[in-house]
Amino acid sequence: MRRRRSGCGFLFVSPLIPVIRSARRRAEAIFNQPGAGHIPDPLVSKVQLWRALVGATATLYLIYAYGADDGWSGVANDGVVKLIMAPILLIITGPLVVMGFIRYAPAEHRPVLRSRLRAPLKAVGWYVGILVGVVLVLVGSALILKQNYGTLINGLIALALLIGLIWLLPFMLFSSAYAARYAFNTSNVHAALPAALTVVLVWELMLSSLALDGGLPHGPPAAQWCAVLGGPISVTAVALWELHRMRTRYGVRVRV
Numbered sequence: 001m002r003r004r005r006s007g008c009g010f011l012f013v014s015p016l017i018p019v020i021r022s023a024r025r026r027a028e029a030i031f032n033q034p035g036a037g038h039i040p041d042p043l044v045s046k047v048q049l050w051r052a053l054v055g056a057t058a059t060l061y062l063i064y065a066y067g068a069d070d071g072w073s074g075v076a077n078d079g080v081v082k083l084i085m086a087p088i089l090l091i092i093t094g095p096l097v098v099m100g101f102i103r104y105a106p107a108e109h110r111p112v113l114r115s116r117l118r119a120p121l122k123a124v125g126w127y128v129g130i131l132v133g134v135v136l137v138l139v140g141s142a143l144i145l146k147q148n149y150g151t152l153i154n155g156l157i158a159l160a161l162l163i164g165l166i167w168l169l170p171f172m173l174f175s176s177a178y179a180a181r182y183a184f185n186t187s188n189v190h191a192a193l194p195a196a197l198t199v200v201l202v203w204e205l206m207l208s209s210l211a212l213d214g215g216l217p218h219g220p221p222a223a224q225w226c227a228v229l230g231g232p233i234s235v236t237a238v239a240l241w242e243l244h245r246m247r248t249r250y251g252v253r254v255r256v
Contacts, residue, residue: 020170027174030126031182033119038187039250044242051238055231062227066219081212082205083173086180087127089204090197097200098186101193105254119188127179134172137164191252195239202235 034040098120102113141161145154180201186193206228210216216224246252 016166019167023167023171024174027171027178031123031175031178031185033123033185034182034187039191039246039252041242041245041250044238044245047238047241051234055234058230059227062217062219062223066217066223068218078209078213080173082209083176083180085208086201086205087176087184089208090180090184090201091124091127093200093204094184094186094197097197098189098193101190101196101254105190113189116189119185120183123179123184127175127184130172130175134168137161137168141165190254191250192243192246192254195242195246199236199239202232206232 098117102110105113144157144161148154183194183197183201186197210228217227218224219227
């Protein structure tokens, strides 16, 4: 009986794999467009990956040891909320960071940096359009299904909407992840901008999480502060090391 259930589950999930891959590839194509200023550094990518894995493991251990509000379902919901919140925070506060960054650059470099803003603005436009599109589809679906067109017509409409959302919702989640990861293609403006924006974003997410959760997580004080500050401090340390490596290894500077 168990084999039959697992086989049925595989038959249900396997057709979704190409759809999810298609959504991921499309999101990456939009939000991962490194420009001339982008510097691929495999060592930095490995350190970022290991930091994320260690951070996720530590977070799961703290939740397992001391619990969390609403249990594991609350943790999953909180993860999705942060995934959507990250690019929105970048859209709100990112322009201030970018303008300050350009202002800090030497005067003779500012026109060049401003001329490269097209790619980030285009990525922001894409993301806003994706969010609006998802909201319109969900609201439109609810309004359409309220109408009584008959069992067959309503069933066909519901099936068409379900098929569309199977691709659209993963596309939105992947778009959020890539938009935050690559800071809306701001490496097109300057190679150091994504690292600078990441530092600002991770502290904003920490403060937003505290505000939404209404206080510190469960556990003794040491565990609470490790859970709250561990992520922002480690991300900031890696970002500062990345900026140092850009300057010393690749000669990338904001000011000469």
